[in-house]
Amino acid sequence: MLAMLHARACRAHARAGDLRASDREANAALDAYSNAIPLTEDLPSLYWVNLGEIFQLLGSSALNLGHPARALHHFQQAATASMAELRESYDGDSFPRGAAIYEARAAEAHLELGAIERAVAVAHLAVEHMGGVNSARGSTALADLRTKLRVHQGVPEVRSFLEFTA
Structure with a gap:
């Protein structure tokens, strides 16, 4: 959940046009996610949070900041995200x-x-x-x-x- 809160803060700073604060929160989101307990051990209500979801928010933030190439890079990362041999990509079908x-x-x-x-x-x-x-x-x-x-x-x-x- 901490990773998602940082990712949402990243988006808020991006909407406000603050690149430095947005980037700081993006890095904090990725750090928090990489240091989090496995999703299977976390609260069941967080079933939807994965690395792909984080990258989708980072992509949206980059787009808000006027960086479309960076946004597309994050959207691609969302589609292919993997961590610790687990598929962590965004599941658009679900x-x-x-x-x-x-x-x-x-x-x-x-x-x-x-x-x-x-x-x-x-x-x-x-x-x-x-x-x-x-x-x-x-x-x-x-x-x-x-x-x-x-x-x-x-x-x-x-x-x-x-x-x-x-």
Whole structure:
């Protein structure tokens, strides 16, 4: 839980635009996680906390700070995280709402880097994960992404995505 609190503090500092404080909390989150007791020995209510979840928050923080390449690096780490021979990656199939939100943020990072086609491909993954999930946060993440994509509606893939999600 301590690792998650540091990761949330990282995100709060990122939203406030404080890079140094955000980075300090990111490092504290990773340190706390690496020094934590095994999840199987922790409180059952913390079943959802793993290294992948921490990296997702660090990716979102990097995106808030205007560092899309760094955000994508963290999102990739979330997908491949392993620790002590245990698979610690973010499980989007078990948490579809969260997966959709993080995929929308990854699409936004691709868009900020000028990789429009890749942004649309990842945006489609976010829509797939949202299928059947009623979530205000997920819907807001997708709506925000659609707004940012509208600037590029002259690109056929973008136009198609906007029509598909209208």
